[in-house]
Amino acid sequence: MLRLPNLIRLLAFAVLIAFLTQPQWFEPLLRPLVQQNAPAIYNQGSLLQLTLLHLRTVAIATAGATVVALALAILVTRPSGAEFLPLSRSLVNIGQTFPPVAVLALAVPIFGFGEKPTLIALFLYGLLPIFENALTGLTTLPPAIMEAARGTGMTGRQRLMKVELPLAMPVILAGIRLSVVISLATATIGSTVAARTLGEVIIAGLQSNNLAFVVQGGLIVAVLAVLIHDGLQAAERRLGSRVGR
Amino acid sequence: MIEIEGITKRYGETTVVKDVSLTIAPRTVTVIVGTSGSGKTTLLRMINRLVEPTSGTIRLDGEDNRTLPGFELRRRIGYAIQGHGLFPHRTVAQNIATVPTLLGWDRARIDAKVAELLTLFQLDPAAFGPRYPHELSGGQQQRVGVARALAAEPKVLLMDEPFGALDPIIRAKAQDDLLAIQKHFETTIVLVTHDMEEAFHLADRIAVMDKGEVVQYATPAEMLVKPATPFVESLIGAGERPFRLLAIETVADAVEPGAAEGEAISSTASQREALSALLWSGRKALPVIGPDGAVIGKVSLEGLAQRAAGPA
Ligand SMILES: Nc1ncnc2c1ncn2[C@@H]1O[C@H](COP(=O)(O)OP(=O)(O)O)[C@@H](O)[C@H]1O
Numbered sequence A: 001m002l003r004l005p006n007l008i009r010l011l012a013f014a015v016l017i018a019f020l021t022q023p024q025w026f027e028p029l030l031r032p033l034v035q036q037n038a039p040a041i042y043n044q045g046s047l048l049q050l051t052l053l054h055l056r057t058v059a060i061a062t063a064g065a066t067v068v069a070l071a072l073a074i075l076v077t078r079p080s081g082a083e084f085l086p087l088s089r090s091l092v093n094i095g096q097t098f099p100p101v102a103v104l105a106l107a108v109p110i111f112g113f114g115e116k117p118t119l120i121a122l123f124l125y126g127l128l129p130i131f132e133n134a135l136t137g138l139t140t141l142p143p144a145i146m147e148a149a150r151g152t153g154m155t156g157r158q159r160l161m162k163v164e165l166p167l168a169m170p171v172i173l174a175g176i177r178l179s180v181v182i183s184l185a186t187a188t189i190g191s192t193v194a195a196r197t198l199g200e201v202i203i204a205g206l207q208s209n210n211l212a213f214v215v216q217g218g219l220i221v222a223v224l225a226v227l228i229h230d231g232l233q234a235a236e237r238r239l240g241s242r243v244g245r
Numbered sequence B: 001m002i003e004i005e006g007i008t009k010r011y012g013e014t015t016v017v018k019d020v021s022l023t024i025a026p027r028t029v030t031v032i033v034g035t036s037g038s039g040k041t042t043l044l045r046m047i048n049r050l051v052e053p054t055s056g057t058i059r060l061d062g063e064d065n066r067t068l069p070g071f072e073l074r075r076r077i078g079y080a081i082q083g084h085g086l087f088p089h090r091t092v093a094q095n096i097a098t099v100p101t102l103l104g105w106d107r108a109r110i111d112a113k114v115a116e117l118l119t120l121f122q123l124d125p126a127a128f129g130p131r132y133p134h135e136l137s138g139g140q141q142q143r144v145g146v147a148r149a150l151a152a153e154p155k156v157l158l159m160d161e162p163f164g165a166l167d168p169i170i171r172a173k174a175q176d177d178l179l180a181i182q183k184h185f186e187t188t189i190v191l192v193t194h195d196m197e198e199a200f201h202l203a204d205r206i207a208v209m210d211k212g213e214v215v216q217y218a219t220p221a222e223m224l225v226k227p228a229t230p231f232v233e234s235l236i237g238a239g240e241r242p243f244r245l246l247a248i249e250t251v252a253d254a255v256e257p258g259a260a261e262g263e264a265i266s267s268t269a270s271q272r273e274a275l276s277a278l279l280w281s282g283r284k285a286l287p288v289i290g291p292d293g294a295v296i297g298k299v300s301l302e303g304l305a306q307r308a309a310g311p312a
């Protein structure tokens, strides 16, 4: 049974796919935004390919940030790692306050132009939301349940895998969702250092004063962000209802 | 048999449990009572080493409870707490199967045990096994919590205010069920409560704690007749003493020869129930029927009054 919000999502997805595979269909819509003779559809590469590369960059950076942030959160919530809690908090906070543009500028001399500086910037930027949420999730578990887990004779590792992580999962997922959405938007600036992302389309538009390029680059990123955000939120809700939160 | 010997627990400067020694006989129900903060929970949790004592020894069937690693010890001791602590992301069946799974029982044995316990606690295995805890009532959740604690057939069951969250009617039923199950599995139960009514109803022996010390460890009857300190006396409630005395004995012990008119009472009922029936019906005596339904004598108002009287 399709309800209205799902219908809209499905429609948005269909339009996105159509735009990426058959952009010329939408030419009449974008034409009014450009001067005569200027192209209304991005013509310096495939939009579909750029989108896939954009998603790949975000996926790699988020996966890395998830692994590191989650490992860190688990470490500092164990009794043996509790003393590192303040240190890891400040490290991750620095990652967040450092502007991604500055990370790019610093990383280019070391790693050269291309995807790497962008991955590093996105990785650092994505750490904080995941870490903070994982920390919240792992430290606010109901005391009676934690007591029961110890009382039934679970070892520390068993408590983590069988009780703590499953119960904290909806909150951890919310952190990953936040991180993905931030990264989807931030990845565009990677194209200033020659990473192949949808930022290319926007930058090309700015350089040739082509409003249509800027709009289509921006819209693709925005629709991607909304769809992925919604998808992850639905997953969280299903998990959340299972763990009774 | 649980032997607690000279157990002390200190947190920094404060002594929470102070030099406690108790011997708990197998297959009995021992109830620990006392005001809030008197160290009941801490004492209980030192038995399964959720709390490590500062000094002293606890032996289970003669074996020091520090012989095994803590988690292995806890798999052998049942533990049920107030608010049940069921895992919300696991079904009722999975919750009950927790300890057997940790112990590596095979699937068929686990399934059989889960079904047996659910049936014993009057929950249909097919209907309740696949449910999640939030789909149960408070009383059902509490029963599943106790079933989980009993799943690996522990000899010892520790319970920390297990019925604290239940309303009075369900609570009374849960207490009776617990006694039946204790008989069935011959479990040694140590139960913490601050409800004296509950203590007198369940206990073979009661340990009264005050500021970390056990001030009296005695059978309910002894405690009523000879409270060790004014604190114990006040905890029992001076006005309640005759009624508590009658509540812990059955009508069978108060049967007198002779006949009486009107509705009969069972010999397994408590003397307090008999008194209540006498007062309410305005009679001087009730006929008593034995387990087989035959009249075996009478119980009289006068007889009960004598039994409820304290030592002169
Ligand atoms: N981990 C702990 N650290 C410090 N003090 C504690 C700790 N656990 C319990 N206490 C203190 O010990 C005392 C007894 O607690 P508890 O055994 O829970 O009492 P009860 O169960 O009788 O209410 C309380 O004053 C409590 O504050």
Ligand SMILES: [Mg+2]
Residues within 6 Å of the ligand: B040, B041, B042
């Ligand atoms: Mg307590």
